Each structure stands twice: as structure tokens, then as C-alpha cells.
Amino acid sequence: MAAQSLSAVDAAVPASTAGAASSRRNRRGSRAERLAPLVLLAPAVLVIAGLRLWPLVLGINFSFTGDGDRNGLAVGFDNYLTLLGDPLFRTALRNVGLLVLLLPVAVAIPGLLATFIFLKVPGHRLYRGVYFFPAVLSPVIVGAIFNLLLAFDGPFNALLGGLGIPPVDWLGDPDVAIFAVVGVHVWATFGMALVVFLAGFATLDSSLLDAAKVDGASLPQTIWHVIVPSLSRTIQFVFVTTMIGMLTSMFGLVYVMTSGGPEGSTYLPEYYVWIQQGQMNQPALASAASTALFLIMLVVGLAQISILRRAGKED
Amino acid sequence: MKQRTPWTAALVVGLALTAAGCGSASGPGNSSGGSSDKLVVWDWKSGDAKAAGYVQKAKEDFAKKHPGVTVEFVAQPFDQYYTLLGAAIQSGKGPDVILFNGGGQIRDRSDALAPLDSYVADDKQRLAGWDAFTKGGKIYAEPVTLQGHPIYYNKDLYQKAGLNPDAPAKTLDEFIRNCGVITQKTGAKCFSLGNKEGVGIQFWLSALGSAVLTPQEYDDWIAGKRNWSSPDVKKIFELWKQAGDTGLNTDGANSTAMFNDAFASFNSGKAANIIGLMSDVGHWKDFAEFLTPEKVGVTVAPQVNPAAKPSLPYDGGIGYAVAKWTKDQKLAADLVRSLTSTDALKAFFVDGGAIASDTTIDTSAGGPAVKTIVSDVKNGKPALHVALGSKTVDLMGRLSQQLLSGSITVDEVLQQLAASDKTG
Incomplete structure (x- = not known):
């Protein structure tokens, strides 16, 4: 998740530098404005995704595996x-x-x-x-x-x-x-x-x-x-x-x-x-x-x- | 390129901070083992003042053999112990040396442990109680204490009722008759019972089992060939129900905790007998603190079936195991051996009153009750309930509460237990 958002930012930046050549300062300002919310949101999103949603997905996924001898094997809805x-x-x-x-x-x-x-x-x-x-x-x-x-x-x-x-x-x-x-x-x-x-x-x-x-x-x-x-x-x-x-x-x-x-x-x-x-x-x-x-x-x-x-x- | 740097850097810093947050929030990262110059031990004992001398002796013994290795004891709360351990096992890393209860708790988790057979051969004669830590012929832990279920009685109450406290009843009929006299003369009940956790039936099954089952039935039960429809097995559960129905037990057994309300009511003389433990709590030393050592009597179960041979039910109580993921298993096994060295175990006996697995320890200073227990160990057999799987034991606890409240019959109980025992 973290790596993805990083590379997304990296990819977005060169694309915009290749755009029309207007004032450097303007462009910098607008880029900053576009990126600022992402950066400010990142910690909260990462915390929610990494510490809440991801463990939740892992837990649900885990509930479809077995216990004891069948540890780690997919067992479908057996547990339910x-x-x-x-x-x-x-x-x-x-x-x-x-x-x-x-x-x-x-x-x-x-x-x-x-x-x-x-x-x-x-x-x-x-x-x-x-x-x-x-x-x-x-x-x-x-x-x-x-x-x-x-x-x-x-x-x-x-x-x-x-x-x-x-x-x-x-x-x-x-x-x-x-x-x-x-x-x-x-x-x-x-x-x-x-x-x-x-x-x-x-x-x-x-x-x-x-x-x-x-x-x-x-x-x-x-x-x-x-x-x-x-x-x-x-x-x-x-x-x-x-x-x-x-x-x-x-x-x-x-x-x-x-x-x-x-x-x-x-x-x-x-x-x-x-x-x-x-x-x-x-x-x-x-x-x-x-x-x-x-x-x-x-x-x-x-x-x-x-x-x-x-x-x-x-x- | 230059202009991008601040934002990228900010993001990287942000990520690093988040990652650092993860690290510190993810729990006992620093208390897990893995390195070969440090061993981490998980238990629920080392924080107890009564075990301080024991841990100290074990550490000294280990330091003599391996001076360069540090040992860290992490005392976990017992309530959460197996929950925390379960998480460690799932993640495949954690402590190197792990304390276990014998029986189901260690057998259910033997996949995560290293077999110790090749390391502990020299200790096999000196220590007792191996069976509780053995699965499929392999030893997974060295026993530290022995745990079992003697029947303790309050000699004072027997005396007050005009009975001879030094001649405990030989048959169950006589035992119950004595109880009647005691209740009449002193107001005390026959058994102090706590079955809130469903533990009462485990003690009952194991304490009375050898007085009801024939030796053959008993050995078959332990070997896994359990005949739940045999009349003798049924008899044990019928006696449990009868004891409840005829008012032998202290009031409100289903809402009384064995740990430690039932022990407390025996200590305060509200009941003449209790099926107790040998180690940890609810044992001869605990009772002696309240009743004085001379007043604590101990006996094996009174005869129910003439073909049975009453004996002390006991197993290995707690023992240390080595995790499979430990790098240097021989080193960890050496620590386990230090933890069961004679000196360490002697300290455990003297300070904590635990009946140690080492049968060579001199226990003569402990009073008459401990003398009887130690001599009974020689003829003792594994406890019946320890041989059952943890699911069946859990179910038995609930069914035993139903038997006391009268909402189920003994036959239905046996049917359900047989079914649960079969599926494991």
C-alpha cells in the first residue's frame, strides 16, 4: 500500500513536468497544491489501511483456513x-x-x-x-x-x-x-x-x-x-x-x-x-x-x- | 528534480514515522528469541515471589554450563498465557523456552515444539511425570512439578464429630456415613466444591476414578480406549450427581469458583473434605497455613468398586518445552535441564510447596500430608481427565453443571462425551 502510493506520486510528477512550459513558479505552486492533500492525508490513510483494514482482511482470510492438522490449508466455509x-x-x-x-x-x-x-x-x-x-x-x-x-x-x-x-x-x-x-x-x-x-x-x-x-x-x-x-x-x-x-x-x-x-x-x-x-x-x-x-x-x-x-x- | 525533493522527502519521513509506529505497537518484539547468545523464556511463574529462589537456582546452574549466554524470563499473566502463546505460534517466532501445563495444553501445541528425547535421556530416571508431556512417543517438555488430586480432609472436624482422624474411611459408604455425622455435629458439609469454571468434575473424575474403574479399565482409558458406556464409567458420573442431589457439596457449587473460593471454604472449615491439588495452589501447604500442618489429612479415594485399586491420580504438572523455531535447540534444551535440576526443584518445593518431579528430593520437613502424598506417588497413575482432549474437558465442565442443576441425565452426558471424545 505504502509503496504503491509512493510510486504513484513519483509517476505523477514527471508527467506534469513534461507539460506546457509556463511559469516555473506557478507550476510549482499548483503541483504543491495538488500534492499537499495527499501528503497530509497519507499518515491517516496509512494508519487506517495498515493497522485496521489490512488486519481485518487478513483475519477474514484466516477464517477460511483450518486449525490443528489442517493449519494453513484452505477449508472454505468449514469453520462457519x-x-x-x-x-x-x-x-x-x-x-x-x-x-x-x-x-x-x-x-x-x-x-x-x-x-x-x-x-x-x-x-x-x-x-x-x-x-x-x-x-x-x-x-x-x-x-x-x-x-x-x-x-x-x-x-x-x-x-x-x-x-x-x-x-x-x-x-x-x-x-x-x-x-x-x-x-x-x-x-x-x-x-x-x-x-x-x-x-x-x-x-x-x-x-x-x-x-x-x-x-x-x-x-x-x-x-x-x-x-x-x-x-x-x-x-x-x-x-x-x-x-x-x-x-x-x-x-x-x-x-x-x-x-x-x-x-x-x-x-x-x-x-x-x-x-x-x-x-x-x-x-x-x-x-x-x-x-x-x-x-x-x-x-x-x-x-x-x-x-x-x-x-x-x-x- | 530539485523541486520535488521536499515533498518526496516529507512522504518518506511520514512513511518512516508510520512504520516506526507499527514497530513499537506490534508488541513484544524485543522479548522474542532467535539469537544464539540469548534465550527467552515465557512462563507465568517467574514473577511469583514463591518461585524466585527456583528461578535463581536454575539460572545459576545454566550460567555454570554456558557462561556467555543471557537468559531472559518473561512472566506472562496466566489468564492470557495461551492466548499470547497462540499468537506467537501463529507468527512462527517468540520465546525459545516455553512453560506448559501437561496434558492437552502441550499436546495441542506440540507442532510448534522440538522433541527433546535426545537431550533429556539422562533425566528420565530422576524425574517423574513424563507422560503428560509426551505425544506420539516423543517427549516435548521436561516435568517441573507433579500435579494430582489427593482428597484432603480437615482432621479437626473429624475429631469434633468423634471420628478417628487418622483412620480415613476405606469405602465410599463409610465415607458418606462419616460425612453425615460431621454435618450433624459440626454443620460442615462433606465436600467443598467449586464448579463455576467446570473444574470440579475434572477433580472428581480423576480423584474417584481409580476407586471405581477396574485397573484394566483404568489403563485402557489412559491408553485412549475409553468405553463411555461401561457401567463403571457411568457410576462415576452418577456419584457426582448423587453428591449434588443429596446435599454433600457446599451450596451454590455452580456459582462458586474452584480457584479459590472452594479452597477458601475448606480452609474456613465449612466443609470436611476437598479434592485438591498437589502443586501451585489448593495444596497441602496452602491448607496447612490455615489449618496448621497437623490438621491437614490426605487420603486416596475410598473404595467404590471392590475390583478397583484406589491410587493417587497424578501427572506432570508444568514443564518447560523448546520451541521449534529456536536456532540452537541443544542450548535451549540445556536450559530446560537446568530448570529441572535437583537444586532448583528443591527450592521450588521449599518455597512454593510444589511437589517436584524430582523424586530424590527430601520432603520430610513438609509435615505429615506431604509425606503421604509423596509416598502415594510411587503407586500413582495418570489422572483420567488429563487424558481427555481440551474440547471434551470443556464440554464435560458444562455438562457437569447441568447434572448438578438437574437439567440432563447421566446417560445423555455420557453420550455427548463419547461423541466429543471420538472427534477429538
């Missing part, structure tokens, strides 16, 4: 067929679907809490700080904290026991564990969305709220008919960022809290990639899984861009 046949990978994909389904909850929580802060419930200044606090903790620390809290003989179950409710194996029950992990993820990250919501509230027309109050609207009515429509763009933005967060940054929590278990029920594609490459010594299969994850992210990303664009047009 293996993925489709692997119940663990299917669980990982199903969990991605579950994350998408849980997205409205993950957006509604910071939205509601931001509304309360905006409506100045008693102690709202304190809550603003407290809610944001977990966002500065690393997933590993959050995971370790909740490992202790959610342990079978941990404080959370002790609390339930005090209320006469039998203990729940939060991280050991395959039907519960994924919800526990997502719940912790939401707890750990909603502070950022809350801040975005508060920024959105700052642009809210207070006369509308006053009018609603004068008309005797209840709190749910105010939220539904005044706040939500006014904040539609903020809500869409939070949807997009929360989705990206859920799909790309849950590895740490899964790793620390459940190791993908119990029974593989909390596998996510990233975790699957890591296990196949690091533990099972199947880098080509891991590449195929990464490519699949990349395609999913591409589809989700494009959908989100189109949503954002539509939201922009409405304005």
Missing part, C-alpha cells in the same frame, strides 16, 4: 459450518438477541431516573453524583463486587432470607445468570446515559412543563406526553450508544462473574472468540467467529446510522 453446528455459539448469538430485547429496559432506567432528577425530587443533587459513580469503575472491579454480593451465601440472599424468600443462585442458575450479568452491566453503565439524558433535559422548553402543570397533568401524563416527545432525539442517541456498549463491552463482566457459565448460558460472541483462540487453540475458528461478530455489528451499526439520520431529518 462448525460455528452454526456449535450449540455454544448459537447460545452466544441467542444472548445477543436477548441483549437487544433488554435494550428498552436499559434505556428506560436512566431515562426515568434522569426525569426524577430533572423534576428535582428531594436529594436530586446527591443522586446525580451517586448514579454516575459506577461508570468510573472498571468492569473487573464491578464484577468482583457483585460476585461477593450475589454469592449463594452472600448478602443479597441473606437479605432475601430475612424477607422469607428462599435463596436464588444468581450466578449459578442458567435461567437467571444472564439477567444478573446484564443487570450488573446496566447498573455499571447507566450513569453515562443519565448524563446524556440530563443534557437533553437542559434543552427542554420549561414553558411546556409549566403549561402541563397548569392543565393539571399527572406525573405519568407529563412524562409520556411532554417529556418523551421533546426528548426523542436524545432517547434515540442513548439507544444507539447503549446498544454498542452492550454488544462490545460485556466481556469483562462475563469473564469475572460467570466464565460463560453456568452450562454455557452466559456466553457472548466475544467470550466465545476468546475461549476458542486462547483455550481451545483454534485460532481459525475464532477468526470465523470474529468475522460473524463483525458482520452482526456492521448490520446493527448501519441500522443505527440510518435511525440517527432519520432523526436528524425530522429536525
